[in-house]
Amino acid sequence: MKKGTEIKSVMWDLRKRGVALTFIILLLMLKISACDVVDKSPRGLITDDAVWSDQNLAEAYIMDVYNQSNFSNEVGVQSFHQLTASVMAGEITLFAPWQNPRGLAERLITTENPLPGFMNEFRWGNIRRANTIIEQLAASDLNPEFVNLRTAEVRFLRAYQHFRLVKRYGGMPILTRALPLNAPTEEIMVARNTEQEVYDFIAAEMDDIISILPDINDVGRVNKGTALALKSRAMLYAASIAQYGDIKMDGLLGIPSGDAQQYWQASYDASTELINSGVYQLYNENPDPVQNFHDLFHVPIGDNSEVIFGEIFDGSNKGHRFSEMGLPEGPALTWNSNFNVAYEMIELFDFVDGSSGIIPREEITSREWSSEEFFGQRDPRFRASVYYPEIDNIVGETIYFHSATLVEGERLTGGTIEGVWPAAAGPRNRNRSGAHVRKRVDETQAYTESTPQSTDYFVFRLGEIYLNLAEAAFYLGRTSEAQDALNELRNRAGMPQYSSVDRDIIRNERAVELAFENHRLWDLRRWRIAEEVLDGYRMQGLDYVYNWDTGKYQISFKNPEGVARRFPPEYYYYPLGINFTSQNPNMVENPGYD
Amino acid sequence: MxxxxxxxxxxxxxxxxxxxxxxxxxxxxxxxxxxxxxxxxxxxxxxxxxxxxxxxxxxxxxxxxxxxxxxxxxxxxxxxxxxxxxxxxxxxxxxxxxxxxxxxxxxxxxxxxxxxxxxxxxxILDVYQETVTGTVVDAETGESLPGVNIIVKGTSTGTITDVNGLYELTLPTESDTLIFSYIGYEALEVPVDSRERIDVELESRAIMGEDLIVVGYGTMQREDLTGSVSQISSVEMTRASVGNTAELLSGRVPGLTTVSRTGLPGESGTQFQIRGFGNPLVLVDGMERSLDFIDPNDIESISVLKDASAAIYGARAGNGVILVTTKRGETGRPSFNMRSNLSFQQPTQLINTVNAAQWVEMYREGDINSGTDPRFSQEDIERYRSGEPGFESYNWWDTTFKPWAPMQDYNLSVSGGNEDYTYFISTGHMNQDSAFRSGDYTFQRYGVRASFDANVAENMTFSLNLSTRAERRKRAAESLNEVFNALNRAQPIWNPNIPDGRPAYSGFGNQSPRAASTADYSGTLTQDSEYVDGILAFEYRVPWLTGLELEARLSYNYTSDRIKNHLREFEVYSYDPEQDEYQLRGARGGNSLTNTDHRNHSLNPRIMANYQGIIRDHNFSALLLAEWIDEQNSSFNAFRRDLISPEIPFLFAGGVDGIDNMESFSEAGRASYVGRFQYGYQSRYRIEATMRADASYKFPEDTRWGYFPSISASWSLNNEPFFNIDAVDELRFRFSYSQSGDDSGVAAYRYLSGFFIRTAQNYIANQRVWTLISEDVLPNPDITWLDMTIYNAGVNLSLYDGLFSTEFNLFQRTTDNIFGTSQETFPSTFGASLPQLNINETRDRGFDLLVGHENIIGDFGYSISANVTYSREKYIRWSESDFEDEDEARLFQNQGNYTNRWIGYKSDGIFMTQEEIDNHDVDQDGAGNATLRPGDIRYLDLNGDGELTWRDQTEIGRGMFPDLSFGINIDVNYRNFDLSALFQGASMFNFNIGGRARGAFDNDGTPHVYQYKYRWQPDPNNPSVNVNPDARLPRVELFGVGTNENNNRQSDFWLVDATYLRLKNLSLSYTVPTTITNPVGISNLRLIASGSNLLTWTRMGVFEDSFDPEIPGNTNTGNYPNVRVISFGVNLNF
Missing domain, CATH: 3.55.50.30 (Phage tail protein beta-alpha-beta fold)
Structure with missing residues (x-):
């Protein structure tokens, strides 16, 4: 009987425990499920309202428009796309045939295979961003002074983006509204404006904002000088297109030649105003013209009197790989020798005595040359812009480019001669053209991939404005003003003064002063001489055999590229691409790309 | 709501x-x-x-x-x-x-x-109710069976057995009959005949294989399945000795296609698709977990739910569900199991590159063919051929990889318990080395898993699962991509072993693949991961309604990942033996440290009511369930550079410049309600219906809830009274319809508009580094998940007591609401990232088939089963530009076409001579063939207009994931020997020969052997004449074929059929006779030898010796190869 009770009480306990446990579980479940697990919100999402009512946030978005403008894109900050425009202009070629810019120069550009993303400048998102800011700032309660100034800056960035489009494709749609999703189809399906309308739009925008922007050298930001500089350049382009181009597609392409003078004048006015403002001076700090011209590209924006506007790289927060890739083999530690200068480019640099840089090619191969006489006596800007044989003190080393050394007639390619002279230069220095781009390459150290480099990228510098002025003045018949402007630059460069100027002198000076700075491609196109210069162009490089006994080089020519390039006349307006035109029936392809 | x-x-x-x-x-x-x-x-x-x-x-x-x-x-x-x-x-x-x-x-x-x-x-009641008591045990083992359903025939009166298999039932009349039924056992009818004690033995119902199938939120008899479910058991799993669970599924499950992309230790290289769909949902004991590194020894079974059977998982089930169930304890005295394996891994396929003489010969040819001046002379070639001092040939692949890399895998488990509780505890360790000679790229795993079940109160059981796993990966800091890039570029003319052992220059830039793959040089990347999973569940058998069970369950997971990436700087040298000089060729790496911490917590409560009942010939079951998932992810990283010494890889040793750190946090949540009803009549007709309501945090309130119904039915013809063909054991037809979803590919909160902070981008102005914000994509306030409608029709047939069996399924899946942007209406000039709209639709159709045969002849038993899966997807509705041109529509339009079409030109070999070019009547280059040269590819002018234009393209192949896959399993046993072989293969997919594989010297690569053997080879004295009778590939150019527009066209010249058949696994085991083992206390001792990826047959022609068919596209950057594994194991029970 006793045992039975015991069993019963155990059962009762278990039963009680079951009830208790059930309640605990239910309570627990209720607690967990009561909080609404699906009602989450993203952390880090900033609301629209916050942005347009907080000046700091609005500014952070405006700075993103600067950032997304990626000014240095055409010279590239992405390692293997660097100096694309220079490759396309035939100034240089790159180390490896598979590098995208080379493909772009050596293949045909067609509607199926148009300019790739790193070159096409279809920054529609950034234009929309700019339009959004302009619209939202106007509607906001933010400080009117802030609104006014920042709106002007953003209008510049928007105009600059239109300029990048018009110089590639001719007339493109002028986009001044951030359309909502429910906008009518006819507004969404934008049509192309004429080329003239786009240039006029840029000029009108600059005229509007010039009075708003401060006339100071505001580091890394758009200011009055920047707006004038864009006007100076854009009007120069418009003028030369009017002068040399043809009207096509009912004016979508081309500018009436009768309007040329007006654009030369507009460019001339902008350049003059900018130079006369006195905010900027040609950089001239070092008495050695070679060192001075070299330093010009390494003195950072802010300390550099010549820079009007540019993109700042500090190496730690923002950097690139230009120097690492550009240094010649020798001091370089990683990828190097990437930018190989065409001999045709070297020829454009005259000698310091004023004689022509072009030496008959038979003469070149028929005798021996010392580095000093062939290279060392050229324009100081050459020596500051190009690495050539025996150039000294590059990261503390002498740079060689020769493929062999003759010692008493014996051809040596390995080892060192008398412990001082390498029989042959490193293979990467011999690989292509026998000369590399020096301009903008930082020689303070040999970089590796993990140390980003900090040479700033200049969008506008005063040197260009002098050249713009010279060119515009020349077409306006003010030849002496043109001559004076060029001589300012010649003087700074340590070259003899011009006593007279003509069109070709102006063009040559521009090619030399602005070499590898993302000008030549666009200049060749707007002067409509790219066909002449680039079609059928097979870039030449130099091969050097050093004669130990004479201390001179035997120079021969070689082909650093495998093909002759093409520049058919339709390239003056690049194709929009079938993928782009097929999105919108109003977006017609440029002629010649069927 | x-x-x-x-x-x-x-x-x-x-x-x-x-x-x-x-x-x-x-x-x-x-x-x-x-x-x-x-x-x-x-x-x-x-x-x-x-x-x-x-x-x-x-x-x-x-x-x-x-x-x-x-x-x-x-x-x-x-x-x-x-x-x-x-x-x-x-x-x-x-x-x-x-x-x-x-x-x-x-x-x-x-x-x-x-x-x-x-x-x-x-x-009055005391008198009239007879009480019957008794126990129910397994007829074979004698173990008591808890939870057996006992019902008085013809009534709803009944009970179930307790944990000891005991039952007590009061009867209406003593003349009644009791029906004992239990999952996995034959039901038994016993007349009471006035007895007061009735002990019953139930016969296990296992006819063939495992008959108890794990399905969503429960288990089911195989014959009760109305949907398409495949299951493999632990027995099959552990037969092969591979440490990676994912690998084990390959080729064994009809409908499941796997592709192994890499054999890198610790890398989840196996890609799954159920019936060619996207990534399936993988649940381990009900929790979302990756399949990859669960100790296979801990797994009881894996179920693959392919159709309506998966729909019970609702919004995430559209691609199918894989359910993994881990082992639990069994009653009895402690039983130990020990497994131990030693394996050796070898890359299945390393790239075969040319030797030095061939390299120089091709380089010279390339220069000449490319129009650039040759850098090597004919004499140079001769010197390398002779191999004279200074002109030796070196193989960088052989010096970077070793032929065999060991792997060890140990597991010890114990299981036991009594009537009140059972337990299972397993602990395992795996140590995997890589084939890199450096000894880096290793993987280690330690795991403990425990489960515990107990009766805690009357009718209430409690169960607990606890598992924890630690993984450690140690690699060199240089990315593998870079290592393989360097290997692909390494030139055979450079010596990889220079006398004093410094990093050797491999001929290009600053590259040294051996040093790059060595942590001592390039730095160390360690990843320590911890996984902690816990499940706590109470189950209550409601006493007043037999068959009703209530369950409350709480799962919790915690994952932590700590990555330490420490870069070192190292210099690369070449060595000149003549002058005994080392030359500095460059430097690589850096001096920095990045620490990253990821944490993930997830809480998953669930309550469930489950009823099972049998009334005469009718059986029912019903399930109601609610569950929630609440998840938090956070990560944190910190960066320092300029460490004071590379020997102090800690943040505190870093310099002040460039300090960087970042935090991120995100949450996820889901709520689900599930109902299921099943009904069966006389084991002839079965019907099942499920309904799930799912809410996902990713979507706005209005579109957050989705309802996913399914219905499935089966008819067992063989159980019909009129069916009397004795040979047929089973003939069952199944049909299912279901709706499910997929939200895995959808970013969360796409319905909100706003801005986010840009990370890793800055703008510098006014002496200030600006933090930037940028707009999010335009919102879509109606965003919701992808919707899938799946139909499945299947038949199961089994003949002559399982001698022959087959299962066949036909299926169709329509996926609607696929994300797309409205291409027709918004050109890119609109400028905004368009909202993702649910506008597109695709459809998959296919079948899977399983055929099996098993037999025992005396001591000799064998079974063969083969499975095949085919599936292909089509665009049904697709937002794209209108195609007005007929050819554009034919080639580029998606709508109405298969999703994996490969469009390109049809080739017709290469031009062997200039004469062939001159006689070619198709203008192939738009310039009268003036730019063509011997050794160029000839194309077919399909439309016959005399010109080769884009219109001559056509469909030339399929995608890179196979449409057809198959497996053959063969098991043979004779006495104590067991032999099993698994063949696995795939077809209807293509391998695109691209980049370096396409053109010798592409991206400065070192040519492959086949490029040497089959190239169009110019006569050195007459460079327009070919001297290679085997010439089948274009001539060598120094930029590969990259800029040769003619040869680089997308064509079937470069697209190869990647069909393959592979001996995926072969294993032989021997069970030591118990007469030997029993006396020393061992109940079972098995010795196993097995190998995987032993043999491969492909149809890749000239490329077949160079690529693993499972790694398509692996031609340019390079991946760690798949591995062949030979392993030896011992399995011990005591």
């Missing part, structure tokens, strides 16, 4: 729990006894002289009641007064008459039951 669901469900559970008290209380005073029969009131009902028992039985029929009595009470009793009883009278009146004068009385027990008892009985 969501809250009301919770409340309703909770109330339901509470009501169910308290219901019994209410129902048992209302038994008396039913108006039954006052019933009379109105019809034929004056007819005679019971004749004179009828026995009392017979009279009662007449009344039972007439009045639809049940009498309870002890037979012996009524024996010999006659109705006292031989009075005629007429129908018109009330039942109570009749009974009164019948019992008048006897010592018996009556009383109503329940609404249809009337008890008859002696007058002096205290409590």
């Amino acid at each position: 969501k809250n009301s669901y919770h409340t309703i469900l909770l109330l339901l559970v509470i009501v169910l729990m308290f219901l019994p008290q209410l129902t048992t209380a209302q038994t008396m005073n039913h108006p039954l006894l006052s019933h009379g029969l109105s019809e034929g009131a004056d007819e005679q009902l019971i004749e004179k002289g009828t026995g009392l028992e017979e009279a009662l039985s007449i009344l039972e029929k007439k009045f639809g009641v049940l009498f309870l009595y002890r037979s012996q009470l009524l024996e010999q009793k006659m109705i006292p007064d031989v009075e005629v009883i007429y129908q018109g009278r009330e039942l109570s009146d009749i009974l009164q008459s019948l019992l008048n004068g006897s010592d018996l009385t009556y009383s109503q027990i329940s609404h249809r039951t009337i008890g008859i008892a002696p007058n002096d009985a205290e409590e």
Whole structure:
């Protein structure tokens, strides 16, 4: 009987425990499920309202428009796309045939295979961003002074983006509204404006904002000088297109030649105003013209009197790989020798005595040359812009480019001669053209991939404005003003003064002063001489055999590229691409790309 | 709205729990006894002289009641007064008459039951209910079976056995029959025959393989399945000794296609697709977990749910579901199992590059063919051929990889328990080395898993799972991509082993693949991961409703990942033996440290009510469930550079410049309600319906909830009475329809608009580094998940007691609401990232087939099974530009076409001579073939217009994931030997020969051997004439074929059929006879030898010796190869 009770009480306990446990579980479940697990919100999402009512946030978005403008894109900050425009202009070629810019120069550009993303400048998102800011700032309660100034800056960035489009494709749609999703189809399906309308739009925008922007050298930001500089350049382009181009597609392409003078004048006015403002001076700090011209590209924006506007790289927060890739083999530690200068480019640099840089090619191969006489006596800007044989003190080393050394007639390619002279230069220095781009390459150290480099990228510098002025003045018949402007630059460069100027002198000076700075491609196109210069162009490089006994080089020519390039006349307006035109029936392809 | 669901469900559970008290209380005073029969009131009902028992039985029929009595009470009793009883009278009146004068009385027990008892009985119920007790055990093992369903035939009265297999049941009458049923066992009918104790043995129902199938939220008999589910068991899993669970699924499951992309230790290289769909949902014991690194020894079974069977998982189930169930304890004294494996891994396929002489020969040819001046002379080639000092040939691949890399895998588990509790504890360790000679790229895993089940209260069990796993990966800091890039570029003319052991220059830039793959040089990347999973569950068998179970369950996961990436700087040298000089060629790496911490917490509560009942020939089950998932992810990283010394890889040793750190945090949440109803009749017809309501945090309130119904049915023809073909064991037809979803590819909160902070981008102005914000994509306020509608029709056939069996399924899946942007309406000039709209639609169709044969002849047993899966997807509705041109539509339009078409030109070999070019009547280059040269590819002018234009393109192949895959399993056993082989293969997919594989020297690569052997080779003296009789590939150019527009066209020249068949696994095991092992206390000892990826057959022609068919596209950057594994193992039970 006793045992039975015991069993019963155990059962009762278990039963009680079951009830208790059930309640605990239910309570627990209720607690967990009561909080609404699906009602989450993203952390880090900033609301629209916050942005347009907080000046700091609005500014952070405006700075993103600067950032997304990626000014240095055409010279590239992405390692293997660097100096694309220079490759396309035939100034240089790159180390490896598979590098995208080379493909772009050596293949045909067609509607199926148009300019790739790193070159096409279809920054529609950034234009929309700019339009959004302009619209939202106007509607906001933010400080009117802030609104006014920042709106002007953003209008510049928007105009600059239109300029990048018009110089590639001719007339493109002028986009001044951030359309909502429910906008009518006819507004969404934008049509192309004429080329003239786009240039006029840029000029009108600059005229509007010039009075708003401060006339100071505001580091890394758009200011009055920047707006004038864009006007100076854009009007120069418009003028030369009017002068040399043809009207096509009912004016979508081309500018009436009768309007040329007006654009030369507009460019001339902008350049003059900018130079006369006195905010900027040609950089001239070092008495050695070679060192001075070299330093010009390494003195950072802010300390550099010549820079009007540019993109700042500090190496730690923002950097690139230009120097690492550009240094010649020798001091370089990683990828190097990437930018190989065409001999045709070297020829454009005259000698310091004023004689022509072009030496008959038979003469070149028929005798021996010392580095000093062939290279060392050229324009100081050459020596500051190009690495050539025996150039000294590059990261503390002498740079060689020769493929062999003759010692008493014996051809040596390995080892060192008398412990001082390498029989042959490193293979990467011999690989292509026998000369590399020096301009903008930082020689303070040999970089590796993990140390980003900090040479700033200049969008506008005063040197260009002098050249713009010279060119515009020349077409306006003010030849002496043109001559004076060029001589300012010649003087700074340590070259003899011009006593007279003509069109070709102006063009040559521009090619030399602005070499590898993302000008030549666009200049060749707007002067409509790219066909002449680039079609059928097979870039030449130099091969050097050093004669130990004479201390001179035997120079021969070689082909650093495998093909002759093409520049058919339709390239003056690049194709929009079938993928782009097929999105919108109003977006017609440029002629010649069927 | 969501809250009301919770409340309703909770109330339901509470009501169910308290219901019994209410129902048992209302038994008396039913108006039954006052019933009379109105019809034929004056007819005679019971004749004179009828026995009392017979009279009662007449009344039972007439009045639809049940009498309870002890037979012996009524024996010999006659109705006292031989009075005629007429129908018109009330039942109570009749009974009164019948019992008048006897010592018996009556009383109503329940609404249809009337008890008859002696007058002096205290409590009428005590008397009339017989109590039967007994135990239920497994007929084979004698183990007691808890939870067996016992039902009184023809009633709903019943009970289930307790944990000890004991049951106690009160019976309405002693003449009843009991039905014992239990999942996995044959049901048994036992007449009571007045017995008070009935012990029963149930026969296991395993006819072939595992018959108990794990399905969503439960298990099911294989023959009860209405959907398409495949399961593989632990036995199959552990037969092959591979440490990676994912790998083990390959080729074994019809409908499941796997592709192994890499054999890198610790890398999840296996890509799964169920029927060619996207990534399936993988649940381990109900929790979302990756399959990759679970110790295979801990797995009890893996189920693959392919159709409506997966729909119970709703919004995430559209691509199918893989359910992994881990092992649990078994009653009995502690039983130990120990497995130990030693394996050796070898890359299946390393790239075969040319030797130095061939390299120089090709380089010279490349220069000449490319129009650049040759850098090597004919004499150079001769020197390398002779291999004279200074001109040796070196193989960088061989010096970077070793032929075999070891891997060890150990597991020890113990299982046991008694009637009150069972436990299973397993601990495992794996150590995998890579094939890199450097000894880096290793993987280690430590794991402990424990499960515990106990009876904690009456009818209540408690179970606990706890598992923790730690993984450690150690690699060199240089990315593998870079290592392989360097290997692909390494030139055979450079010596990889320079005398003093410094990093050797490989001929390009600053590259040294051996040093890059060595942590001592390039730095160390370590990743420490920890996984902690816990599941706590209470299960309550509701006593007053047999078959009803309530479960409350809470799972919790925690994952932590700590990555330490420490870069070192190292210099690369070449060595000149003549001058004994080292030359500095460059430097790589850096001096920095990045620490990253990821954490993930997830809490997953669930409550569930499950009912199973059998009434005569009908069986039912119903399930109601609610679950929630609440998840938090956070990560944190910190960066320092310029460490004071590379020997102090800690943040505190870093410099002040460039300090960087970042935090991120995100949450996820889901709520789900599930209902399932199953009904079966006589094991002939079965139907199952499920409904799931799912809410995902990713979507706005209005579109957050989705409802996913499914219905499936099956018909077992072989169980029909009219079916009498003896040979057929099973012939069953199945059909299912379901709707499910997929939200995995959808970013969360796409319905909100706003801005986010740009990370890793800055703008510098005014001496300030600006933090930037940028707009999010335009929102879509109606965003919701992808919707899938799946139909499946299947048949199962089994003949001659399993001698032959087959299963065939046909399926179609329509995926609607696929994300797309409205291409027709917004050109890119619009400028905004367009909102993702649910606008596109695709459809997959295919079949899977399983055929099996098994037989035993004396000591010799074998089984063969083969499976095939085919599936292909089509665009049904696709937002794209209108194609007006017929050819554009044919080539580029998606809508109406298969999703994996490969468009390109048809090739016709290469031009061997200039003459062939001159005679070619198709203008292939748009310049009258003036730019073509011998060794260029010839194309077909399909439209016959004399010119080769884009219009001549056509469909030339399929995608890179196979449309057709198959597996063949062969198991043979003879006495103590077991041999199993698994062949796996795939077809209907293509391998695109691109980049370096396409063109020698592409991206400065070192040519492959086949590029040397089959190239169009110019005569050195006459460079326009080919001298290679085997020439099948274009001539060598120094930029590969990259800028050669003619040869680089997308064409079938470069697209190869990647069909392959692979001996995926072969294993042989031997069980040591128990006569030897038993005396030393070992119950089972098995020795296993196995190999994987042993043989491969492909159809890749000239490329077949160079690429692994499972790694398509791996031609340019390079991946760690797949591995062949040979392993030896011991499996011990004691």
